[in-house]
Amino acid sequence: MSSKVKIVQGAMVCKEIKVKGQVSFGASTIIHPGVTIIAEAGPIEIGENNIIEEYVNIIHKFAPGNEHSEPIILKIGSNNVFEVYSTIDGVSSIGDNNIFESKSYVGRNLSIGNDCIIGAGCRLTSTVPIEDGVCVYGKNCIRQKAFCKPSVPAGHREFLVKLLPSYHLLRKNKHTNEGN
Amino acid sequence: MIMCDEYFGNFKFPQFILNKKIIRNIGAAKMASYMVQKTVTSICTCGLQKRLPDLFFCRHCLTLRCDFCVSHEIDTTFCPHCFENLSSTEAKHKKNRCGSCLECPRCFNTLSTRSYSRILEPKKLPQKMFYLLCLFCNWRSHEPNVPDQPTSSGNWPIYKNPNDGRISDLINYYKSLSLKEVFDKQKRSTKNYGRNYMHFLEKFGLNAMMARKRAGLPNFSMDGTGYCTPQITPSEATEDVPELSEDTFEQLVDLKQISTLEQRFATPEIQNENIDDLFPIRKHLRVKHSLRCRVCEHNVVKPEYNAVKFKIKHLAYYHVPEIKIIKCEPLQAGRSSSLILKLCNPAQTSTIVCFEKMDLEAINIVREPRRLEGEDLVATPKQLPEPIPITLELQGDIIIPEGEIKIAARDDTAEYDDTNEVNTDNDDPKYVYWRKGNKVALKFEVKPYDNFEINENVRVGFIMNFMYLDTMSHVINQKQPQSVSVPIKIVLDLPNHN
Numbered sequence: 001m002s003s004k005v006k007i008v009q010g011a012m013v014c015k016e017i018k019v020k021g022q023v024s025f026g027a028s029t030i031i032h033p034g035v036t037i038i039a040e041a042g043p044i045e046i047g048e049n050n051i052i053e054e055y056v057n058i059i060h061k062f063a064p065g066n067e068h069s070e071p072i073i074l075k076i077g078s079n080n081v082f083e084v085y086s087t088i089d090g091v092s093s094i095g096d097n098n099i100f101e102s103k104s105y106v107g108r109n110l111s112i113g114n115d116c117i118i119g120a121g122c123r124l125t126s127t128v129p130i131e132d133g134v135c136v137y138g139k140n141c142i143r144q145k146a147f148c149k150p151s152v153p154a155g156h157r158e159f160l161v162k163l164l165p166s167y168h169l170l171r172k173n174k175h176t177n178e179g180n
Numbered sequence: 181m182i183m184c185d186e187y188f189g190n191f192k193f194p195q196f197i198l199n200k201k202i203i204r205n206i207g208a209a210k211m212a213s214y215m216v217q218k219t220v221t222s223i224c225t226c227g228l229q230k231r232l233p234d235l236f237f238c239r240h241c242l243t244l245r246c247d248f249c250v251s252h253e254i255d256t257t258f259c260p261h262c263f264e265n266l267s268s269t270e271a272k273h274k275k276n277r278c279g280s281c282l283e284c285p286r287c288f289n290t291l292s293t294r295s296y297s298r299i300l301e302p303k304k305l306p307q308k309m310f311y312l313l314c315l316f317c318n319w320r321s322h323e324p325n326v327p328d329q330p331t332s333s334g335n336w337p338i339y340k341n342p343n344d345g346r347i348s349d350l351i352n353y354y355k356s357l358s359l360k361e362v363f364d365k366q367k368r369s370t371k372n373y374g375r376n377y378m379h380f381l382e383k384f385g386l387n388a389m390m391a392r393k394r395a396g397l398p399n400f401s402m403d404g405t406g407y408c409t410p411q412i413t414p415s416e417a418t419e420d421v422p423e424l425s426e427d428t429f430e431q432l433v434d435l436k437q438i439s440t441l442e443q444r445f446a447t448p449e450i451q452n453e454n455i456d457d458l459f460p461i462r463k464h465l466r467v468k469h470s471l472r473c474r475v476c477e478h479n480v481v482k483p484e485y486n487a488v489k490f491k492i493k494h495l496a497y498y499h500v501p502e503i504k505i506i507k508c509e510p511l512q513a514g515r516s517s518s519l520i521l522k523l524c525n526p527a528q529t530s531t532i533v534c535f536e537k538m539d540l541e542a543i544n545i546v547r548e549p550r551r552l553e554g555e556d557l558v559a560t561p562k563q564l565p566e567p568i569p570i571t572l573e574l575q576g577d578i579i580i581p582e583g584e585i586k587i588a589a590r591d592d593t594a595e596y597d598d599t600n601e602v603n604t605d606n607d608d609p610k611y612v613y614w615r616k617g618n619k620v621a622l623k624f625e626v627k628p629y630d631n632f633e634i635n636e637n638v639r640v641g642f643i644m645n646f647m648y649l650d651t652m653s654h655v656i657n658q659k660q661p662q663s664v665s666v667p668i669k670i671v672l673d674l675p676n677h678n
Contacts, residue, residue: 117318119316119317120316131436134436135317135318137286137287137316137317137318138287138317142440143435143436144286144317144436144455145436145437145455145456146318147318147319147320147322148313148318148320150318
């Protein structure tokens with residue numbers, strides 16, 4: 001299993017994560033321990049200022065039957081929050097400022113715009129793209145207009161920057177050492 | 181200008197520590213489906229088939245009761261969010277809604293208040309403003325419907341029905357009509373009394389009328405003839421209906437912008453179609469209700485005022501041994517397979533169980549609630565609901581353990597005691613599988629009928645008699661607690677999927 005992980009200066013990636021394939025983390029992105037990122041169908045580019053919490057799965061695999069297609073880059077924008085146990089399985093693209101609440105599931109070939117909130121436990125398996133500023137909530141995954149932009153509490157990021165390194169080992173950027 | 185969002189109230193925990201949304205969304209559903217398995221059901225005295233946790237046990241009649249055969253009484257009304265107790269008249273005045281708690285119009289969870297600082301005029305200190313936010317679906321109160329408020333308690337606007345005046349007019353009108361009807365009835369009934377009106381003196385305030393007459397004041401009519409009903413303007417049908425715009429049928433529908441039926445029905449008087457026009461809903465009040473046995477009129481369940489506790493709580497779950505299926509061999513038509521049931525005694529006293537076969541022909545006969553021996557209580561049953569005839573179709577025979585089986589009392593400390601030995605000497609190993617504390621596993625045998633189909637549930641029934649120690653002192657001639665055998669009809673619905 002080869003994994004080429006590129007961590008930009010300022011990103012904080014815990015050591016206890018599973019990474020497969022080529023993944024790059026943008027500046028100020030915080031990755032909690034227990035995260036799984038699989039980039040089999042092409043590289044994953046994670047933007048800046050994202051928070052990826054415990055046990056999040058970001059899976060970028062080919063659809064069954066199309067194992068030998070062209071690799072596609074999965075781009076995840078900036079300022080996204082992936083809450084505990086949320087799963088991203090084969091999404092085509094993710095914009096900026098989105099929140100994926102706990103245990104949400106986003107299925108294959110779905111593209112997500114900007115400023116969206118995917119509610120807790122929502123399971124999205126359709127391919128109808130989620131437009132900008134949409135809030136998905138409830139057990140029936142009702143999509144309705146969001147009236148406020150999703151936001152993370154102001155102190156949350158600073159709190160994590162202080163707390164995480166004191167209890168977890170951080171992943172160093174091997175990329176430069178290997179001289180790729 | 182919005183400067184920054186600031187959390188109002190308590191500090192927000194990091195998301196991985198607690199997430200109530202998950203518990204509400206997923207946990208509750210799973211727990212509910214686990215609990216709502218109708219595999220073991222008991223037949224209530226009224227004939228309904230219920231699960232044990234849904235049943236009550238009247239300690240006076242010594243029978244099972246369910247929510248159908250008890251009378252429900254309203255004790256208090258309270259708000260489920262702020263726990264404010266309201267008297268029934270106050271609740272009625274407020275239309276059974278809380279005055280301070282609001283609900284999200286989109287997902288019906290409780291709204292919370294958030295604050296931010298806003299600079300209204302330059303060179304002045306920023307002002308703190310409050311808005312409402314739903315933490316579940318992220319609905320936010322917004323202009324122009326719900327303006328942000330400068331106080332946290334917020335005098336959030338109460339939405340008034342545009343036809344409020346008309347509705348109250350109509351209500352007043354019909355009230356006066358019904359009053360007139362009452363007057364007319366009284367007028368008709370007075371005719372039969374002939375000329376002697378003396379007995380009406382007090383009833384209709386005729387003394388006052390006489391006093392008025394003596395004083396030379398004009399008489400006021402008591403027969404309702406002079407009673408005037410308020411005038412209402414009849415509603416008019418109009419022909420001028422606003423025309424639909426030309427692109428009504430061609431315009432693309434934006435489902436994100438349209439409210440769902442559920443959202444519309446939450447405010448039946450408005451029913452806004454546009455999601456932007458939704459109003460926060462005042463929280464519905466809840467009721468604490470007490471249940472009363474309809475036969476002996478004793479309370480079965482009574483909540484405590486002002487506390488989340490019960491004064492009286494006679495659930496069947498606390499008295500009747502609970503039955504659970506722990507093992508069932510694959511069922512085959514005409515052949516008996518073993519079934520192991522676990523019985524758990526929830527009472528603080530030990531009990532004895534013995535089983536009987538269920539006689540389908542006599543199942544509807546033993547209906548009358550049992551009475552204690554020597555009891556002189558012959559209360560005429562009041563407003564008893566019609567008994568429901570039990571129709572039960574069984575798909576198999578059940579071979580039940582013979583003799584009496586003793587089950588120890590529940591002991592909360594037994595869990596921590598490793599050395600607790602249970603006397604199993606008297607047990608017949610033919611029937612008793614194992615025994616532990618207040619639990620005993622019993623061997624049964626099920627023999628489905630020859631004509632039963634595979635993949636169909638096999639229903640079998642039996643009667644369980646358990647010893648109930650009656651400690652009620654109300655019974656005449658009863659000095660000491662008496663043991664009474666209480667029969668309970670049990671129906672097992674055994675799933676059979678190969």
